[in-house]
Amino acid sequence: MTPKFKAQAGTFESSDIMILIEPLEKDSGRKVDISSTVILQFEEDIKKTINQVLDRLQVEGLHLIAKDKGALTQTIEARVETAVKRSLGIQEGTM
Amino acid sequence: MGVENTDYREESLDLNNPFDIKLVSEFLEPLGFEFDSIDVDYTMILYNLNQEVIGTGSYKGRVLKYVAVSPKFREGAAFAQIVTHLIELVINEHKHIFVYTKPRNLEVFKGLGFTEIATAEPLFSVLEFGYENIKTYQDYLRSIKKDVTFGGIAAIVVNCNPFTKGHKYLIEKACAENRVVYLFVVEEDRSSFTFDIRWRLIQEELGHIENLVMVKGGDYVVSGTIFPCYFLKDEKECDIAAKQAELDVVTFLNYIVPILNINRRYVGTEMYSPVTAAYNEAMIKYLPSNGVEILEIPRITQGSSDNYISALKVRIAIREDRLNEVLDFLPDSTKNYLLSEESAEIREKIRNTVTRH
Numbered sequence: 368m369t370p371k372f373k374a375q376a377g378t379f380e381s382s383d384i385m386i387l388i389e390p391l392e393k394d395s396g397r398k399v400d401i402s403s404t405v406i407l408q409f410e411e412d413i414k415k416t417i418n419q420v421l422d423r424l425q426v427e428g429l430h431l432i433a434k435d436k437g438a439l440t441q442t443i444e445a446r447v448e449t450a451v452k453r454s455l456g457i458q459e460g461t462m
Numbered sequence: 463m464g465v466e467n468t469d470y471r472e473e474s475l476d477l478n479n480p481f482d483i484k485l486v487s488e489f490l491e492p493l494g495f496e497f498d499s500i501d502v503d504y505t506m507i508l509y510n511l512n513q514e515v516i517g518t519g520s521y522k523g524r525v526l527k528y529v530a531v532s533p534k535f536r537e538g539a540a541f542a543q544i545v546t547h548l549i550e551l552v553i554n555e556h557k558h559i560f561v562y563t564k565p566r567n568l569e570v571f572k573g574l575g576f577t578e579i580a581t582a583e584p585l586f587s588v589l590e591f592g593y594e595n596i597k598t599y600q601d602y603l604r605s606i607k608k609d610v611t612f613g614g615i616a617a618i619v620v621n622c623n624p625f626t627k628g629h630k631y632l633i634e635k636a637c638a639e640n641r642v643v644y645l646f647v648v649e650e651d652r653s654s655f656t657f658d659i660r661w662r663l664i665q666e667e668l669g670h671i672e673n674l675v676m677v678k679g680g681d682y683v684v685s686g687t688i689f690p691c692y693f694l695k696d697e698k699e700c701d702i703a704a705k706q707a708e709l710d711v712v713t714f715l716n717y718i719v720p721i722l723n724i725n726r727r728y729v730g731t732e733m734y735s736p737v738t739a740a741y742n743e744a745m746i747k748y749l750p751s752n753g754v755e756i757l758e759i760p761r762i763t764q765g766s767s768d769n770y771i772s773a774l775k776v777r778i779a780i781r782e783d784r785l786n787e788v789l790d791f792l793p794d795s796t797k798n799y800l801l802s803e804e805s806a807e808i809r810e811k812i813r814n815t816v817t818r819h
Contacts, residue, residue: 373553373554373593375549375550375553378542378543378546379542379545379546379549379574379575380539380542380543380546381539381542385546385549385575387553387592387593389557389593402575404573430593432592432593434574434575436573436574
């Protein structure tokens with residue numbers, strides 16, 4: 368699937384992660400930019416977690432920006448999933 | 463919204479309601495801000511459960527402004543909550559968000575994932591956030607870069623509002639003296655002549671010059687984001703203009719010069735506008751010490767020796783309906799354009815407004 372809209376999920380608060388997604392041209396794959404307060408220790412882990420969720424949901428053709436403030440793996444998964452669903456127009460609202 | 467943190471309550475303000483404006487103004491005043499409701503499109507306010515105002519934030523277009531939290535609540539998540547709230551609204555419309563803030567708040571915004579572009583102590587810092595950033599602009603610069611690594615590589619920044627023989631002379635002189643000339647055209651559409659028109663008139667007249675590369679100024683070269691004073695009507699706040707000019711020059715130096723290997727910058731002598739004069743001063747302060755030579759080219763005259771060519775004079779002439787008197791100032795492209803029907807709308811607009819640009 369490819370995203371239709373720009374979307375975001377998460378906040379800038381501590382122990383959370385802000386995920387922003389924008390659609391790219393078809394067949395342009397994924398572009399993932401990560402910035403984190405714990406980038407030195409966990410960059411690879413964060414990248415892996417995000418890619419796993421994207422693989423599971425089978426989405427391509429997006430630019431994803433992650434601004435992490437030390438979120439746990441489950442938080443990252445949840446935020447990415449919500450952002451993806453919003454960008455596909457499947458899910459709306461906060462809850 | 464606001465479900466994530468039930469400690470605080472978010473509310474948006476009615477900017478037409480004087481009571482709401484008073485509320486924000488009174489909150490911001492002790493924190494050192496002078497709130498001006500014309501300056502914003504949207505304002506939100508954050509209450510705690512005792513109904514006390516503990517923070518506020520606003521935006522205009524894609525620039526966040528007046529983001530402040532009362533000192534007692536700075537330890538908590540209030541600041542992050544305000545910025546999250548604002549960004550959710552702005553990012554839907556724009557790909558790119560800027561923050562204009564005091565340098566002492568730099569670290570707070572950096573902690574939220576913003577990237578610093580430039581700082582002019584002690585008044586201003588500019589940060590950015592979003593899908594596009596200064597790297598996107600640098601990629602654009604790389605895509606138009608000429609493969610020249612030695613010899614004179616010059617930059618000129620012009621607004622060309624409108625394009626005159628003075629601009630033409632400056633650009634042609636630079637082209638004759640250098641191997642490559644990068645001509646940055648200010649992209650912000652706040653001038654009387656739109657960017658498309660300004661770009662077209664220059665291209666018609668000078669497009670044939672082989673070593674001239676025209677570059678879009680984007681958000682980083684004399685943009686209303688980094689250098690808002692340049693587009694303001696009155697010029698009383700020259701200190702602020704000087705600081706903003708500094709931001710612009712620092713951005714140019716840090717992000718543009720290294721990509722294009724620029725080693726010269728051409729400017730025209732400024733006699734009329736104090737803001738541009740402040741800008742030239744900022745260049746003199748920063749550029750030569752960092753390996754960019756400044757060449758100030760005296761303005762050329764038309765007819766008598768004190769009749770300097772200036773785009774401002776052209777605009778005044780249009781306003782006062784005596785375009786014929788300044789036709790000598792204009793190269794063919796601008797002359798034809800101004801005499802054609804196509805420009806009727808712009809001429810009308812200039813006649814009806816009283817701005818410096």
